[in-house]
Amino acid sequence: MVEKQFNEIFSKNLVHFLKINQMTQAELAERLGVSTATTSNWCKGLKSPRMDKVDKMCKIFGCLRSDLMEDKGFLRGKKQSKGFLVNVLGRVAAGIPIEAITDIVDQEEISEDLAKTGEFFGLRIQGNSMEPDIHNGDTVIVKKQDDAETNEIVIALINGNDGVCKRLKKYAESIALVSINPDYEPMYFNQEEIDNTPVRIIGKVVELRRKL
Known part of the structure; x- marks a missing residue:
């Protein structure tokens, strides 16, 4: 060319x-x-x-x-996808804004309606702590937010480590991050531990993508 x-x-x-x-x-x-x-x-x-x-x-x-x-024919009347692409990250870590992470392993398309509701990113799951619902190698679509409701599955940062995918449980003076796999013990944090560890929610899982 x-x-x-x-x-x-x-x-x-x-x-x-x-x-x-x-x-x-x-x-x-x-x-x-x-x-x-x-x-x-x-x-x-x-x-x-x-x-x-x-x-x-x-x-x-x-x-x-x-x-x-490449010539995609955007301007020649071809039918366009109404989806929006989001980056799938291999990891997320404390102190690094999502948009600054360069460990991009893939991209996934989300619907236009979903894209209108906020900011999203994908995360490649590592490990088996969320089996049988979420498998090692699965991709989750995550809506960026700093809180969630009890029983929702979230991505959380603990003590500056990579983000973990867990079910959130809220109590009067504490929270728990719970694995679906019963081989893993729940992680409990009181308010002081949430503030000082620290424990920070960065998003809520809204979709699961599995490549067969």
Whole structure:
């Protein structure tokens, strides 16, 4: 593919994703750390970005490289998916914002209706503590939030370790993070331990994805 043709395809795809994300060229430029003239040239098809900038745009838009770099027919009347892509993380850790984590192992599509209700990410489950409901290697779709109702399955950070997937139990003066697998003992925390350990909920599991 000649450079001019690639630039034209990239520009059409970029304008498409700016439009559906309701983002201006200036806003994209600020998030990428480039000038507005640079994003303008991309949108006009005059130039194309380096691959590191393409990867940053994929994270911003929740899309794949191919969605930006290949002719997907977005502007030719082809039926478009109403889904939204979210990054699936291999791990989450304390002190690192979700959007800054680079351990991205996959992407999953969520519905437009679900996407409208908040911010989401995927997490690849490790271990068997939530079997038989959630298996090692499964992906859970997580809605970002700092609290949940009792009996809901959450992702929590404990003492700065990687996020754990557990069922939340709330009591008058304490909480418990409970594994579904009976081989694992529940983890109980009083309010002082919640504050000082610390224990922090970062999201609620809303969907389970299993690749057969």
